[in-house]
Amino acid sequence: MIIWGSRGRTSVVHSQPFHCPQCSMERHGDLKQxxxxxxxxxxxxxxxxxxxxxxxxTSCGGTxxxxxxxxxxxxxxxxxxxxLLRVMVTAALADGHVDSQETAEIKKQYMEFAGLPVxxxxxxxxxxxxxxxxxxxxGYVATVVDGLSPHGRALVVxxxxxxxxxxxNLAPGHQAELSQLATTLSIPExxxxxxxxxxxxxxx
Numbered sequence: 017m018i019i020w021g022s023r024g025r026t027s028v029v030h031s032q033p034f035h036c037p038q039c040s041m042e043r044h045g046d047l048k049q050x051x052x053x054x055x056x057x058x059x060x061x062x063x064x065x066x067x068x069x070x071x072x073x074t075s076c077g078g079t080x081x082x083x084x085x086x087x088x089x090x091x092x093x094x095x096x097x098x099x100l101l102r103v104m105v106t107a108a109l110a111d112g113h114v115d116s117q118e119t120a121e122i123k124k125q126y127m128e129f130a131g132l133p134v135x136x137x138x139x140x141x142x143x144x145x146x147x148x149x150x151x152x153x154x155g156y157v158a159t160v161v162d163g164l165s166p167h168g169r170a171l172v173v174x175x176x177x178x179x180x181x182x183x184x185n186l187a188p189g190h191q192a193e194l195s196q197l198a199t200t201l202s203i204p205e206x207x208x209x210x211x212x213x214x215x216x217x218x219x220x
Contacts, residue, residue: 024050024051024052024053024067025050025051025052025053025060026048026049026050027048027049027051028046028047028048028049029047029048029049029069030046030047031044031045031046031047031074032044032045032047032085033045034071034073034084034085034087035084035087035088035089036073036075036076036078036080036084037078037080037084037087038073038076038078038080039073039075039076039078043073043074043075043076044073044074044075045071045072045073045074045084045085046071046072046074047069047070047071047082047085048069048070048071048072049066049068049069050066050067050068050069050070051063051064051065051066051067052064052065052066052067069082070082071084071085097126097129097130098142099160100125100126100129100130100171100172100175101122101126101134101138101139101142102142102146102151102156103153103156103157103172103175103176104121104122104125104126104175104176104179105122105139105142105143105146105151106146106151106152106153106155106156107153107175107176107177107179107180107190107193108122108179108180108182109143109146109147109151109152109153110152110153110180110187110189110190110192110193110194111187111188111189111190112189114143115182115183117182117183117184118179118180118182118183119139120182121178121179121182122134122139122179123139125175125178125179129171152193153176153193153197154193154196154197154200157172157197157200157201158200161200161201161202164201169201169202169203170203170211172197172201173197173201173203173208173211173212173215174211174215176193176194176197177194177212177215177216178215178218180193180194181216194212
């Protein structure tokens with residue numbers, strides 16, 4: 017009787033330093049490849065298709081997608097900071113302009129989540145971009161919402177609300193954008209009202 021079949025074999029393609037998502041620091045990682053082989057009497061003889069690749073951290077043993085090797089946490093952090101800045105800019109522009117109180121609030125909130133001040137040049141650049149492209153709060157948030165965690169969605173509401181209410185009462189344009197935000201972020205109405213109530217107390 018001839019016994020034949022197939023099975024996968026795992027091999028290390030190469031090793032290199034990378035930022036381990038589980039260790040949250042620079043570690044050494046092995047890029048591993050799983051390849052299927054044609055077997056005869058359980059002996060792998062002929063390589064077939066590659067079943068997949070993954071990265072394994074040699075410190076914690078965690079396994080991740082191959083893209084983890086090129087992940088730059090500092091770049092990702094800056095991209096998140098830029099997204100949150102654009103949320104505040106488009107929130108402020110809901111009434112057609114960014115006043116001095118809104119500017120001060122944007123700088124304050126940015127300092128809190130980024131840990132560094134936003135430069136006047138960068139802030140003005142983002143305002144000019146938003147005006148040039150007629151960007152709206154809900155329009156912009158809709159482009160990034162899929163990548164937001166529940167905490168991230170709540171943070172968007174907080175930043176938008178505090179920016180809009182920096183000058184006092186909400187303008188009609190602010191109210192219109194804010195009323196649509198729950199739908200854009202897929203936050204249940206009751207939870208959204210609780211968030212707004214909590215942020216209103218903070219601003220009082």
